[in-house]
Amino acid sequence: MSTATTAPRRPTWWQAHGRAWVVTVASFVLALLVGAILMVVSDPDVITQYAYLFTAPGLPLGASWAKVAGTYSALVVGAVGSPGALAATAGAAAPLICAGLGVGLAFRTGLFNIGAQGQAILGSIGASYVGFALHLPPVLHLIVALLGGLVAGAFWGGIVGFLKARTGAHEVIVTIMLNYVASMLLSWLLLTPAFLRPGRDDPLAPEIDATAAFPVIYQQFHVGFLVALLAAAATWWILDRSTIGFRMRAVGANPHAAGTAGMSVANTTIIAMVLSGLLCGLAGVQAALGPGADLVATPLSLGLVGSVGFDAITVALLGRSKPLGIVFAGLLFGGLHSGGLAMQSLAGTPLTLSTVLQALIVLFVAAPALVSALVPKLRPPKQTSLVGGEA
Amino acid sequence: MSTLAASAAGQVIQLDYHESRDARRARLSTGVLLGLLGLLLAWLATRTSGDAGYALSSPFDAVQLPTVTLPGVPTVVASAVVALVAAAVYLTGRLHGRALAAVGTLAGLFVALGAVTWAAAGSAFPFPVSNQLTGTVALATPLVFGALCGVLCENAGVVNVSIEGQFLVAAFTAGVVGSVTGSIPVALVAAVVSAVAMAALLAVFSIKYLVDQVVLGVVLNLLASGITGFLFDQLVQPNSRDLNVAPTMPTIGIPGLLAIPLLGPVLFNQTILVYLAMVSVALVAFLLYRTRWGLRVRSVGEHPDAADTVGISVRGIRWQAVLAGGVFAGLGGAFFTIGSTGGFIKDITVGNGFIALAALIMGRWRPVRAALMAVFFGFVTQLASQLQTLETPMPTQFLLMLPYVATIVAVAGLIGRSRGPAADGVPYTK
Numbered sequence: 001m002s003t004a005t006t007a008p009r010r011p012t013w014w015q016a017h018g019r020a021w022v023v024t025v026a027s028f029v030l031a032l033l034v035g036a037i038l039m040v041v042s043d044p045d046v047i048t049q050y051a052y053l054f055t056a057p058g059l060p061l062g063a064s065w066a067k068v069a070g071t072y073s074a075l076v077v078g079a080v081g082s083p084g085a086l087a088a089t090a091g092a093a094a095p096l097i098c099a100g101l102g103v104g105l106a107f108r109t110g111l112f113n114i115g116a117q118g119q120a121i122l123g124s125i126g127a128s129y130v131g132f133a134l135h136l137p138p139v140l141h142l143i144v145a146l147l148g149g150l151v152a153g154a155f156w157g158g159i160v161g162f163l164k165a166r167t168g169a170h171e172v173i174v175t176i177m178l179n180y181v182a183s184m185l186l187s188w189l190l191l192t193p194a195f196l197r198p199g200r201d202d203p204l205a206p207e208i209d210a211t212a213a214f215p216v217i218y219q220q221f222h223v224g225f226l227v228a229l230l231a232a233a234a235t236w237w238i239l240d241r242s243t244i245g246f247r248m249r250a251v252g253a254n255p256h257a258a259g260t261a262g263m264s265v266a267n268t269t270i271i272a273m274v275l276s277g278l279l280c281g282l283a284g285v286q287a288a289l290g291p292g293a294d295l296v297a298t299p300l301s302l303g304l305v306g307s308v309g310f311d312a313i314t315v316a317l318l319g320r321s322k323p324l325g326i327v328f329a330g331l332l333f334g335g336l337h338s339g340g341l342a343m344q345s346l347a348g349t350p351l352t353l354s355t356v357l358q359a360l361i362v363l364f365v366a367a368p369a370l371v372s373a374l375v376p377k378l379r380p381p382k383q384t385s386l387v388g389g390e391a
Numbered sequence: 392m393s394t395l396a397a398s399a400a401g402q403v404i405q406l407d408y409h410e411s412r413d414a415r416r417a418r419l420s421t422g423v424l425l426g427l428l429g430l431l432l433a434w435l436a437t438r439t440s441g442d443a444g445y446a447l448s449s450p451f452d453a454v455q456l457p458t459v460t461l462p463g464v465p466t467v468v469a470s471a472v473v474a475l476v477a478a479a480v481y482l483t484g485r486l487h488g489r490a491l492a493a494v495g496t497l498a499g500l501f502v503a504l505g506a507v508t509w510a511a512a513g514s515a516f517p518f519p520v521s522n523q524l525t526g527t528v529a530l531a532t533p534l535v536f537g538a539l540c541g542v543l544c545e546n547a548g549v550v551n552v553s554i555e556g557q558f559l560v561a562a563f564t565a566g567v568v569g570s571v572t573g574s575i576p577v578a579l580v581a582a583v584v585s586a587v588a589m590a591a592l593l594a595v596f597s598i599k600y601l602v603d604q605v606v607l608g609v610v611l612n613l614l615a616s617g618i619t620g621f622l623f624d625q626l627v628q629p630n631s632r633d634l635n636v637a638p639t640m641p642t643i644g645i646p647g648l649l650a651i652p653l654l655g656p657v658l659f660n661q662t663i664l665v666y667l668a669m670v671s672v673a674l675v676a677f678l679l680y681r682t683r684w685g686l687r688v689r690s691v692g693e694h695p696d697a698a699d700t701v702g703i704s705v706r707g708i709r710w711q712a713v714l715a716g717g718v719f720a721g722l723g724g725a726f727f728t729i730g731s732t733g734g735f736i737k738d739i740t741v742g743n744g745f746i747a748l749a750a751l752i753m754g755r756w757r758p759v760r761a762a763l764m765a766v767f768f769g770f771v772t773q774l775a776s777q778l779q780t781l782e783t784p785m786p787t788q789f790l791l792m793l794p795y796v797a798t799i800v801a802v803a804g805l806i807g808r809s810r811g812p813a814a815d816g817v818p819y820t821k
Contacts, residue, residue, distance in 0.1 A: 038618070042625045112605050114552075169803040172552075172605050173752055176745055177795035184795075188788035313609050350624030352737075355617030362610050367600040 019368075020320065026375045027364030035357050036068040039349060043067055071349040078342020079335030084219050085342070091220030093334025095120070095286040095308045097228040100315030100326040101235045102157075102279030107321040108239060109272035110252035115160060115175025116280040117309025118182030119153040123284025125186060126152030128300035131208030131289060133194070141211040146227075146285055153281010154274045156182065161273025165266035171273070179309065187302055195300070205300035213297040214289045224290045229327065231282060236323040238275070248272050283308050314362040333358055410484070421495065422481030424800075428502050429474030435509045436467040443508040444517030447653055449525075456652055463512030470505025474498050507774070514781045523770075523777055524657040528665060531769030532730070533558065533740075535668045536723025537747025538754065538761040539675045540716035544590075545756055546679060547712030548692035549597055550816040552608025553589065554720055555744025556615030561586040561724025563619040566735035567627060569637030569728065578637060578729050583721035589615065590717025594710050601818040612744075620737045627735065637733040640664060664730045667722060675719075675758040688712050692812035695819045705819045723747070749798040756811050768794040 012018075040046050046067050049060035079089050099116045106113035113119075127149030136144060156178060163169040189195050190203035197206050214224040239245040250258040251268045259265045287305045292298040315333055319325030340354035364371050410418070441463050447456035477498035480486055486494060511518040537554045544551035564585035569578030593611060596602045627634045640662035648659040679685035687708050690698040695705045727739050746768050754761030775790035 038621065039625075042622050044626070044630075114605065114609060163799070163803050167803040169799070173748075173802050174799050176552075177749060177798045180742060180745065180795045181792050181799075184788040184792045188786050191786075310609060310613060313606065314613065317606060317610075350621055352617055352620035352624055355613060356621050357617075359610055359614035359617050363596070363607075363614065366602045366606060366610065367596055369600045370596075 023368045031360035040064045070347045074343040074346040075339040079339030087219040087221035088338035089335040090225045092337045093330045094225045094228040095283040097330035099280045099283035099312030102276040103312045104316035104321035106276040109248040112172045116312045118179040119156045119277040119280035120284035120305045121182040122156040123149040123153035123281030124288040127285040127288040131212035132206040138211045145212040149285035154278040157277015158274045161270035165269045207299045224286045232323040426478035432471035432505045439463040441513035443511040446517040449521040466508045467505045470501040473501040526773035527770045531766040532668045533723040533726040534747045534765035535762045536719045538750040538765045540720040541751035542758045543712045543716035546692045547688045547709045548814040550604040553611035556612040557586045557589045557720035558724040558740040559615045561721040562727040565725040566637045566728035582725035586721030587717035594713040639733045672762040
């Protein structure tokens, strides 16, 4: 040790980002490996070949290879193999990016928003209702429907922020419970006269006006995707360039220090949850106003938003809660979804494999220490910050 | 020294009840809530018509009990009055402790009676009390197991959001193993083993790799849903005649107790899983509060540093508690397939793991209270489906929301603050 005091060196690129990238890539490879094993083990046609493992090893290994290669190549082709596939990937990614941004923004403030699902449901209710109940001129209608969804989502997120700030109720529990309240609310609303189609009594809302739908650019690639990118840019600006973003990151890093420095932790919490709910509501808007597989917006029903709220948590984790990372993570999981559909039709491997891959990727990404133990020459990080809560 | 003793001896020691700020706020907000419920009932009384019938026995019971008819308006009015009086008792603060709790419980029962009477009044069919209770037991059984799993994990300081995932994997395993072997005990053991394996995943990632436990729980739920869904699509669905025909558990009547009117057939003509659930509540309560191991579990969840200082292995105890929790989650998961209909469908557990989590929080992380809450949630869910068939004016979705809203109200500290173990969710590093 030299006695001279030196200024702390700037971290090299490797120290700052390299390990994170290696861990991400390694998580991918590991997830694909586990997925391949699962595929082979669960396919009776392939597994019976293993009786010949010692007499004719070519048979089982060849069958396994054919199964795995066929599935994964169908996955890639379905995700990026054609302009149509790319459009489908972008379409599937748009809601994931929006909700991922919402969850990520809350993570950076030190809040676990498990309620993206409920906020997205509220967003889809708000946007759909404006879409079919009001009849406005083209551009205005889309904007009003968008606002309707955003306000509904922000309201649902705001409840959480308010309860957390005023009573100390833990946001994880409140958001989990509000997810169920939101889906019950939707199932009740769908049976009220305001949401029933004239002359029908099944829980399916009327179709929204064409004036309220996101215009289609190419197949499922629609204006909503551009809105999602704008939302990412706005989130980056809020988090990294604005005063309130600084406060949010400060509260996320250390609420006591932020409070001592004169910031209102309670107000920051409320604002962060409102913004988070707003972004998750935008995901519901994407589901309500974006084109479905038939290139027309899908009417509001119980499963309209799917599981976007839970997928969003994985998107935010994979994207390390940074807006740019979330965009890439959203595109990746969007590709996993659209590729999964092709995988199901071309290779006969069920779509649910994409869910398994998604969960495995995030599980490995979340435990860098495990990946480091499995990958040679990758020393474990000193500190693991899973949600990127540092200022 | 001597003057101090003299002055102390001269004083008359007066025991005074002193209410903390939290307790006061909880008392007042409970009073307001009861008052609002009373006013709501009073309003409902104006919209009640006819009588409400309560059928105490189902037609198949050995001992037939009569159908009780309650007059609609007077019953609802009486319930409203009881709720309002209880609200006044809470707001004035004359009673404390057990007496106050008793008043609250009584008022709660009357509110339930008033609400059901309002809903059932004027309906052509009597309200089937026996069905209601049987359904409650069926719905509450997995919730009780799930809540006990949560009690063990969280008292040791590991947040378990993945009860749902453990249920799902256990339900799947029980279904498939039951179909292949045709044996209930083997299926049950397999379900427990698979849920313990899921618990081991939770333990290894949260205790060894220090992954945030809430995030981990969400991801594990996704993994469970993905893996069971994938295996179902790939393996079980195409061969459903071989792999999805699990036997269901027979009901076992307990001879003497079965003869009790009303409660006998409800409680003592059940499957082995239901009896196990009843025993498990007592077992977990005994383990946690009467054994050395339980004391260690609680100490590790409250103050791991102190536990470590006296030589308790924090990580070891946490591992044991999480794995033990997995056993109960496995039993609860098995209920969905071999305990009820036998077959597995994708996402068969439909959020029951989260209701169990809600019961755990409402029960303030204690086994007996959490189990009672699980029974309450089962009761409400069954009530919702009963009222749906009676075609009452009440939208059943609001009843189904009740467990979730009640949990939010509880964590917001409106009815007594619900506070978990101090080190719940905090990974332990030396």
